[in-house]
Amino acid sequence: MTKKVLVLPGDGIGPEIVEQAVRVLDAVNDTFSLGIEHESALVGGSAYDETGSPLPEATLAKAKAADAILLGAVGGPKWDGLDMAVRPEKGLLGLRSNLELFSNLRPAILYPQLADASSLKPEIVAGLDILIVRELTGGIYFGQPRGIRTLENGEREGFNTYVYSESEIRRIARSAFDAARQRGKRVCSIDKSNVLEVTVLWKEVMEEVAKEYPDVELTHMLVDNAAMQLVRAPKQFDVMVTGNMFGDILSDAAAMLTGSIGMLPSASLNAEGRGMYEPCHGSAPDIAGQGIANPLATILSVAMMLRYSLAAKSAADAIEAAVSKVLDQGLRTSDITSEGCTTVSTQAMGDAVLAALKA
Numbered sequence: 157m158t159k160k161v162l163v164l165p166g167d168g169i170g171p172e173i174v175e176q177a178v179r180v181l182d183a184v185n186d187t188f189s190l191g192i193e194h195e196s197a198l199v200g201g202s203a204y205d206e207t208g209s210p211l212p213e214a215t216l217a218k219a220k221a222a223d224a225i226l227l228g229a230v231g232g233p234k235w236d237g238l239d240m241a242v243r244p245e246k247g248l249l250g251l252r253s254n255l256e257l258f259s260n261l262r263p264a265i266l267y268p269q270l271a272d273a274s275s276l277k278p279e280i281v282a283g284l285d286i287l288i289v290r291e292l293t294g295g296i297y298f299g300q301p302r303g304i305r306t307l308e309n310g311e312r313e314g315f316n317t318y319v320y321s322e323s324e325i326r327r328i329a330r331s332a333f334d335a336a337r338q339r340g341k342r343v344c345s346i347d348k349s350n351v352l353e354v355t356v357l358w359k360e361v362m363e364e365v366a367k368e369y370p371d372v373e374l375t376h377m378l379v380d381n382a383a384m385q386l387v388r389a390p391k392q393f394d395v396m397v398t399g400n401m402f403g404d405i406l407s408d409a410a411a412m413l414t415g416s417i418g419m420l421p422s423a424s425l426n427a428e429g430r431g432m433y434e435p436c437h438g439s440a441p442d443i444a445g446q447g448i449a450n451p452l453a454t455i456l457s458v459a460m461m462l463r464y465s466l467a468a469k470s471a472a473d474a475i476e477a478a479v480s481k482v483l484d485q486g487l488r489t490s491d492i493t494s495e496g497c498t499t500v501s502t503q504a505m506g507d508a509v510l511a512a513l514k515a
């Protein structure tokens with residue numbers, strides 16, 4: 157059966173890195189006979205320039221019809237002065253909300269070859285491979301009521317509501333357990349159940365869902381301890397699942413353990429497993445058009461897309477192995493280069509991954 161992928165290059169370095177990622181997608185599509193068809197559309201600042209909207213109707217319609225979306229990045233100084241409603245980032249947010257992409261998967265992977273890039277000691281992080289599953293559309297970032305009010309005594313008070321329904325917890329739990337089945341089969345649920353009732357319920361529902369996954373181990377950890385463990389002994393984790401706010405903070409900390417943002421892919425999934433795949437980094441306007449951006453995070457996003465939305469695990473494994481091989485060969489784009497390595501362009505890095513795939 158044909159699978160449809162929508163490619164959204166976006167702005168800045170987006171088109172450069174996506175071009176290499178699509179070459180890799182085409183290569184595995186042929187080798188593994190995956191039956192993938194792809195088409196491109198506009199999003200972000202480039203879409204605004206063409207149509208006056210960062211998320212044109214045509215793009216949204218194609219996104220809804222696709223099995224998966226591959227996105228480069230959006231934004232840049234050219235559009236910083238625009239009204240909030242038409243800023244490039246609105247294109248991304250619009251895709252997330254329209255497609256109900258509630259589950260954000262962010263791996264923190266440190267290839268042993270890049271262990272020196274981390275601010276932690278190489279032996280603590282070399283070979284690190286964690287997946288953080290963050291709930292993306294609920295929790296305290298969306299809870300009502302919220303605001304800043306003035307009390308009778310004239311003092312101002314800020315307030316937010318931390319709320320999760322059982323069904324919201326259940327679907328993110330399933331997302332984490334499903335992902336764990338594709339990896340090390342261990343889920344650590346992060347909560348603050350010693351203080352917050354919301355996370356008492358979170359923990360209970362996690363336990364209930366765990367019964368549907370007898371092959372996956374579930375453990376629990378308080379968020380303050382999780383923050384500590386991430387910098388003390390991060391390799392103890394396989395999949396970490398948590399709410400929107402804790403996930404926001406922990407996933408950035410985990411990403412920075414690797415020290416190389418140009419290497420990190422991400423996924424945002426809906427309940428049917430359809431998703432949007434993109435590098436964790438932005439559109440890097442400072443290096444756009446120079447042909448030096450690192451395409452590996454986008455290429456690794458293709459691997460995630462194959463694994464989580466297109467049921468093509470072998471092709472995903474092949475891409476990840478090819479990236480590792482290229483690093484073994486000492487090839488680096490300028491953001492991850494170090495002494496003794498060969499610094500290559502965006503295009504040459506794409507060529508090297510393709511060659512490693514075919515070898």
Ligand code: NAD
Nearest residue numbers: 229230231232233418437438439440441442443449450491
């Ligand atoms: P950024 O991630 O674009 O860049 C931060 C630094 O990392 C820059 O020095 C950049 O050159 C470098 N860098 C990033 N990706 C790289 C790559 N693949 N290869 C080599 N170097 C790379 O973050 P920023 O500078 O804060 O934001 C720039 C623009 O991107 C802004 O308009 C911002 O809103 C947007 N942004 C978009 C997304 C997204 O599309 N998901 C995410 C974050 C930021």
